[in-house]
Amino acid sequence: MGKGGSLSDSVLKKILLSYTYVAIWIFLSFTVIVYNKYILDKKMYNWPFPVSLTMIHMSFCATLAILLIKVFKFVEPVSMSRDVYLKSVVPIGALYSLSLWLSNSAYIYLSVSFIQMLKALMPVAVYSIGVLLKKENFKSNTMANMLSISFGVGIAAYGEARFDTWGVILQLGAVAFEATRLVMIQILLTSKGITLNPITSLYYVAPCCLVFLFIPWIFVEYPVLKETSSFHFDFVIFGTNSVCAFALNLAVFLLVGKTSALTMNVAGVVKDWLLIAFSWSVIKDTVTPINLFGYGLAFLGVAYYNHAKLQAMKAKDAQKKAQEADEEAGRLLEEREVEGNVKRIESEN
Structure with missing residues (x-):
């Protein structure tokens, strides 16, 4: 009874922790999205400079990551050659900067609700790019599911009261760049055996983002900001906004690390x-x-996609366990054969 009770308590604790990680991630993601909308929307805070906002986030995250790694030694840096950095981290940083820039820009033109509807296309983009880069196998039933998701988003776009073509182009571009970044992380970093936690990833990626964002900023937003002499940097608004963005990066790692990427998709x-x-x-x-x-x-298409991924993961785990069981049985059989041969030799002598 004691053992059963402790097991139940352990399982209950694990479930409660999982729900806590999900709740933290949802809250922070929710907060960052609404906060960014508040800052960028012309009807609210009215600071429509998405590149500048993204650079503020990256500057804050990079500075904090450098302090945690170099000064406080809170996290050990990853051993990485210059070749790996240039071929793996720099392209990922470029894609990340484009994704953040375009997604933040979309808040100027589209409503929060419609942007979330367009984000439902993320599985479609990830799967399509994975197939193009030969990271995913083409399956007709999966592609049919992707088409159903796209069809649903198309209907949602048709019924959008505040439809803006340029805003939709920006958000679709953000989805495409983010999906490419996710596939590239899987291909470039995983294949090289490099694993990055949120602090080390910001340590390496954030400076790249700043460099890439500086190019459009100097030509597009800097001249306007220079002319806007009335603008003053609000440390409370931009400081708390940056803290939320950094905390969200930590929450993503916490959620995926303690549960799974699939749990994050469902959340x-x-x-x-x-x-x-x-x-x-x-x-x-x-x-x-x-x-x-x-x-x-x-939503139904995305739910089915997540369900199919879960079933595939269960099948893969079952196959792996069966293979391990077969290997163990084979090893035991070999040991018994060896013991039998030894005994036979001893009896003959």
Whole structure:
């Protein structure tokens, strides 16, 4: 009874911790999205400079990561050659900077709810790019699922009351760059046996992002900011916003590390529905029935995709356990044969 009780307590504790990690990630992701919308939207804080905002985030994250690694020795840096850095980290940094720039820019033109609906295309983009780069195997049933998600998002876009073509192009570009970045991480870093936690990843990637973002910033936003003499840097707004962005990076690592990437995908769907409800009830974004119907179709497609991935993971684990059991049985059989041969030799002597 004691053992059974301790086991139940252990399982319950694990479940509660998993839900806590999910809740922390949803809260921080929710906060960063709404906060960025507040800063960038012309009807709210009215500071429509997405490149500058992204550079502030990257500067804060890079500085904090350098302090934690170089000064406080909180985390050990990863051993990485110059060749690996240039071929692996730099392309990922470029893609990350483009993804953040475009996604933040989209908040100027689109509602929070519609952006979350467009983000449902992320599995489609990741799978399609994975197939193109030969990281995923093409399967007709999976592609049919991807088409159903795309169809649902298309209906949601058709019913969008505040549709803006340029905003949609920006958000779709952000999805494409982010999906490419995720596949590149899998190909470049995993294949080289490099694992990065959120602090070391920011330590290596954030400076790259700053360099790449500086190019459009100097030509697009710097001249406007220079002319806006009335602008003053609000340390409270941008400081707390940057802290939230850094905390979100830690929460992503915590959630994926303590649960799984699949759990994060499922939690992302919950977060999207919460954001849609929040933007409709608090921000007063217009959400039409066609919006909800289209996103509902996309949601079902994403849910099926996550379910299929879960089943594939279970099948893979079962196959691995069966293989290990066969190897163990073979090893025991060999040991018994050796023992039998030894005994036979001893009896003959």
